[in-house]
Amino acid sequence: MASIDVFMECFFLDPFFFLFSHEIISNGEYNSVQHRVLANANKEPRISIVEFFNFGNQDGSKRYGPIPELLSAEKSALYRTFTKQEFDQNFFSKGLDSKSLVEKLRIEG
Template sequence: MEYFKHMKRLGEALFELLSEALGLQPDHLNSIGCSKGCSTVTHYYPPCPQPELTLGVRKHADAGILTVLLQNHMGGLQVLHDSQWFDVHPTRGGLVINVGDLLQVLSNNKFKSVKHRAVSSHVGPRISVACFFSGHASLLDKPFGPIKKLISEANPPRYEEFLLKEYFAKFFASSLDTKPPIDYYKL
């Protein structure tokens, strides 16, 4: 519970910094509920004698707004860049911050979510703790789209507005679909 409390405070601080990076007031992203709706998921990937034959988590971008990831020294996280996979080497005491698809939408593409995956190892277990910030449940039935203050003639909206509950329904059904949920709302 103590860890979760610290992650919520870290999330609030990160959303303040991200708001400022977008040229908004520091409290903007927190005020619209971005730091609410935080959930924590832990993963344990046992050592695998033939890691090339298995995958921890398939290629995906995080559906939510922001993810804070703590991983042990084994690594296993990879990001996709220019059609090539790169290892994200763990840093002792460090955290990995992933921009999710919803922050890409809110920022009108100023921040980009990244495709990533987790791979197994034959050396030892991979352990990770992910804290997902997906917005408060009260946002599920409200229109969601690019922040109006970021839209202009020179920077038109890149996404149409949508309901979060519809977006999450598409995300959780995406194993049956090859189209990422964010693509349904691109203009």
């Protein structure tokens, strides 16, 4: 798994990655963004979709998850790791359900 340097590089290359992933890579220290607005006269919720634009590792084998330096015996991982392929499969299969990928990656315990 990548170190904090790789995640910071991803942040500067793709700020959308950081907006989605900082809750996971910080192991719950920071919360991910929840975005919802009323954008029309009918007051129906507008849906915004964010997708990764630059993963850096094109073969998709790189795993993303909590930064190892933030984990210890007292503070175990709250989220499982994932690949770009797993992200894409979830993103395109979930439709408009209200459960975010962050919630789906949370380790129950």
